[in-house]
Amino acid sequence: MEIIVQKFGGTSVANLECMQKVKEKVLKPLKEGKKVAIVLSAMAGETNRLIEMAKKWSKYPDPAEMDVLVSTGEQVSIALFTMLLKDAGIKARSLLGYQIPIRTDRDFGRARILDIDEEKLRNYFKNYDVLVVAGFQGCDCENRITTLGRGGSDTSAVALAAALKAKVCEIYTDVDGVYTTDPNICSSARRIDKIAYDEMLEMASMGAKVLQIRSVEFAKKYNVPILVRSTFKDGPGTLVTKEDPNMEAAMVSGIAYDKDQARVTLVDVYDRPGVAANIFEPIAAAGIVVDMIVQNPSRNGSTDMTFTVPRGNVEETVKILEKIKDKLGAKEILTDTNVSKVSVIGVGMRNHAGVAAIAFSALKNENINIMIISTSEIKISCLIEEKYTELAVRTLHEAFGLEKEE
Amino acid sequence: MEIIVQKFGGTSVANLECMQKVKEKVLKPLKEGKKVAIVLSAMAGETNRLIEMAKKWSKYPDPAEMDVLVSTGEQVSIALFTMLLKDAGIKARSLLGYQIPIRTDRDFGRARILDIDEEKLRNYFKNYDVLVVAGFQGCDCENRITTLGRGGSDTSAVALAAALKAKVCEIYTDVDGVYTTDPNICSSARRIDKIAYDEMLEMASMGAKVLQIRSVEFAKKYNVPILVRSTFKDGPGTLVTKEDPNMEAAMVSGIAYDKDQARVTLVDVYDRPGVAANIFEPIAAAGIVVDMIVQNPSRNGSTDMTFTVPRGNVEETVKILEKIKDKLGAKEILTDTNVSKVSVIGVGMRNHAGVAAIAFSALKNENINIMIISTSEIKISCLIEEKYTELAVRTLHEAFGLEKEE
Numbered sequence: 149m150e151i152i153v154q155k156f157g158g159t160s161v162a163n164l165e166c167m168q169k170v171k172e173k174v175l176k177p178l179k180e181g182k183k184v185a186i187v188l189s190a191m192a193g194e195t196n197r198l199i200e201m202a203k204k205w206s207k208y209p210d211p212a213e214m215d216v217l218v219s220t221g222e223q224v225s226i227a228l229f230t231m232l233l234k235d236a237g238i239k240a241r242s243l244l245g246y247q248i249p250i251r252t253d254r255d256f257g258r259a260r261i262l263d264i265d266e267e268k269l270r271n272y273f274k275n276y277d278v279l280v281v282a283g284f285q286g287c288d289c290e291n292r293i294t295t296l297g298r299g300g301s302d303t304s305a306v307a308l309a310a311a312l313k314a315k316v317c318e319i320y321t322d323v324d325g326v327y328t329t330d331p332n333i334c335s336s337a338r339r340i341d342k343i344a345y346d347e348m349l350e351m352a353s354m355g356a357k358v359l360q361i362r363s364v365e366f367a368k369k370y371n372v373p374i375l376v377r378s379t380f381k382d383g384p385g386t387l388v389t390k391e392d393p394n395m396e397a398a399m400v401s402g403i404a405y406d407k408d409q410a411r412v413t414l415v416d417v418y419d420r421p422g423v424a425a426n427i428f429e430p431i432a433a434a435g436i437v438v439d440m441i442v443q444n445p446s447r448n449g450s451t452d453m454t455f456t457v458p459r460g461n462v463e464e465t466v467k468i469l470e471k472i473k474d475k476l477g478a479k480e481i482l483t484d485t486n487v488s489k490v491s492v493i494g495v496g497m498r499n500h501a502g503v504a505a506i507a508f509s510a511l512k513n514e515n516i517n518i519m520i521i522s523t524s525e526i527k528i529s530c531l532i533e534e535k536y537t538e539l540a541v542r543t544l545h546e547a548f549g550l551e552k553e554e
Numbered sequence: 555m556e557i558i559v560q561k562f563g564g565t566s567v568a569n570l571e572c573m574q575k576v577k578e579k580v581l582k583p584l585k586e587g588k589k590v591a592i593v594l595s596a597m598a599g600e601t602n603r604l605i606e607m608a609k610k611w612s613k614y615p616d617p618a619e620m621d622v623l624v625s626t627g628e629q630v631s632i633a634l635f636t637m638l639l640k641d642a643g644i645k646a647r648s649l650l651g652y653q654i655p656i657r658t659d660r661d662f663g664r665a666r667i668l669d670i671d672e673e674k675l676r677n678y679f680k681n682y683d684v685l686v687v688a689g690f691q692g693c694d695c696e697n698r699i700t701t702l703g704r705g706g707s708d709t710s711a712v713a714l715a716a717a718l719k720a721k722v723c724e725i726y727t728d729v730d731g732v733y734t735t736d737p738n739i740c741s742s743a744r745r746i747d748k749i750a751y752d753e754m755l756e757m758a759s760m761g762a763k764v765l766q767i768r769s770v771e772f773a774k775k776y777n778v779p780i781l782v783r784s785t786f787k788d789g790p791g792t793l794v795t796k797e798d799p800n801m802e803a804a805m806v807s808g809i810a811y812d813k814d815q816a817r818v819t820l821v822d823v824y825d826r827p828g829v830a831a832n833i834f835e836p837i838a839a840a841g842i843v844v845d846m847i848v849q850n851p852s853r854n855g856s857t858d859m860t861f862t863v864p865r866g867n868v869e870e871t872v873k874i875l876e877k878i879k880d881k882l883g884a885k886e887i888l889t890d891t892n893v894s895k896v897s898v899i900g901v902g903m904r905n906h907a908g909v910a911a912i913a914f915s916a917l918k919n920e921n922i923n924i925m926i927i928s929t930s931e932i933k934i935s936c937l938i939e940e941k942y943t944e945l946a947v948r949t950l951h952e953a954f955g956l957e958k959e960e
């Protein structure tokens with residue numbers, strides 16, 4: 149018995165017409181004699197509607213009760229969709245998180261999956277050809293409802309695929325795959341046939357919001373191939389899978405960008421051990437995620453410390469720094485919110501020299517100044533003036549020949 | 555540890571302002587050192603919204619999936635209300651049907667409660683002062699969601715009260731108690747302080763829609779006193795309880811009416827054994843509830859058979875009768891939808907002669923013709939022309955002195 153896992157997002161189940169299209173996607177594997185576990189999100193807009201409601205009721209809604217509330221969104225989706233399947237004579241039933249169960253920790257609102265009862269899940273397939281599973285939700289050890297955080301339905305689907313040892317986890321969305329860059333700003337952006345987990349992680353965290361980051365981490369850990377496809381358009385999609393030798397042929401797989409960046413500079417802090425820790429510990433304690441960090445070479449025992457934070461955290465970051473400014477010897481705190489980050493991503497970089505040089509020279513040719521550079525094994529990121537974002541993305545896309553067929 | 559059970563209907567949790575009022579009701583017993591199990595319905599209109607949605611999706615929605623769908627209404631209510639309690643520093647949590655669990659049979663859409671885990675329920679009270687329970691829902695032996703039918707939250711509340719051996723089950727609604735008759739048509743209608751289960755059953759089935767009939771049956775079976783009160787107005791309410799000698803003082807407790815009646819007459823059917831069975835078996839098989847039945851004395855071996863059905867079932871009833879008409883020897887099938895039923899209800903009737911005579915003579919004085927009479931130990935019902943309904947109710951209300959204080 150071959151089981152495949154399919155996941156459909158909120159726009160794919162937004163209304164009756166959309167759900168009819170989803171039904172067609174399920175019929176295909178059924179006709180091939182396969183069984184299907186299908187994971188659904190809440191109908192587009194529903195989760196936000198519920199969250200807004202809770203905010204009216206309470207300034208700081210209780211996280212556990214919040215999960216009881218928002219998990220109704222997926223419950224509605226799976227009930228309605230199963231009705232459609234039953235009308236078509238398909239042996240189907242809906243499954244809520246606690247019914248499988250999908251066991252999670254107790255971190256309400258952003259719970260992590262601990263365990264899925266594989267045997268119980270397989271047993272359901274004895275009586276049903278399609279199991280319609282509520283995404284985004286699980287239950288803790290006391291059977292309280294938990295949710296997995298925004299985009300958590302992707303993680304639900306990958307976790308089910310891992311538990312069922314499915315050959316592939318198909319994630320249907322409103323785009324037909326992962327692109328070499330954002331097609332909205334670069335008309336020559338091209339769908340990628342195959343991308344490595346690590347590349348996808350970098351693409352996802354850079355704002356290519358096709359998949360929830362955690363779902364990719366999960367897929368990597370359990371080696372579950374993810375096929376990203378469009379609900380509304382037929383096509384091969386993008387396969388997110390483990391690195392293989394063929395992938396290394398391409399030096400660079402994609403260009404990502406992120407405009408939610410702000411630069412903060414502490415001018416003339418003492419250049420002595422512990423200074424970096426003194427700066428970043430209180431910022432981390434406030435739950436602010438620092439991205440790029442650069443420290444200039446020392447001049448006369450002092451240095452400038454520059455880093456980036458999400459724009460919404462700039463004020464709070466400055467407040468924190470004001471308190472410790474004197475202790476650090478800092479003369480000034482500078483901020484700049486007109487910045488963005490462009491990144492060149494590719495597992496092929498590991499084996500190719502000169503990727504950075506190509507990137508820097510391409511940006512130089514357009515007179516785009518680089519403020520901060522940060523690199524990893526498979527990524528080079530540059531902080532630039534925000535107004536150059538689109539130009540930089542197009543320039544880098546062209547410099548690495550990404551518009552060409554693989 | 556004294557535990558009280560409170561239930562609030564859809565209009566009581568319709569919005570934030572209403573829920574704030576409900577919160578006040580919970581605070582009172584808490585201040586007296588009691589613990590509270592509070593049962594909530596879906597917010598007014600929500601259940602209908604979900605049902606309408608399902609009807610768009612499917613002509614005959616799968617009953618099991620329908621329960622998954624509509625049970626989200628109560629889930630939303632309990633989550634939001636518990637947020638309010640937590641904000642007020644109250645140790646509270648929400649409980650869904652399967653979490654208690656409230657075990658039911660598998661008759662989706664109109665399930666019956668089989669068992670409530672009293673020990674588990676009491677254990678929850680070790681950690682919480684208020685348990686906010688989703689009304690209307692339970693779960694079957696496989697942990698699938700079931701619902702108890704319209705008004706089922708009343709039954710949930712009474713069942714919890716029975717399991718917890720609570721002294722009283724307080725049912726809050728938008729009226730301040732059970733009235734001697736409908737105040738909308740009889741200005742001298744009076745709130746009843748105390749009413750017997752059997753009387754309440756008759757009142758409820760006659761269209762005094764304060765309580766779900768099954769909840770009263772449940773309360774009678776387990777001897778749980780129900781106190782019906784208003785969420786929005788302070789007052790003593792109406793206590794629904796077992797008969798006691800004091801109740802017998804009043805001969806009649808209330809006047810009910812039901813306009814959803816239609817009369818069907820089969821003219822000149824053979825007067826022989828089995829005819830009644832031949833008529834009513836196929837009608838019952840079609841799920842049509844026959845209320846009053848009267849058979850005239852035989853004339854020359856044939857008789858007229860007259861009965862009432864809900865108005866919406868008249869056409870179907872006639873269709874069924876057309877098929878068997880010749881076999882029964884019936885000359886004609888007559889129908890009349892301009893009829894209604896008025897009923898005089900009271901456990902005191904058992905010990906008082908002459909109740910029927912008072913009723914008939916009161917109607918005669920207003921020239922209201924009685925088409926069918928049906929009686930039980932505690933009830934006298936008369937079918938009359940619909941246009942006289944209000945007049946008949948007022949006349950009977952006055953004839954039995956119901957406007958006077960008890």
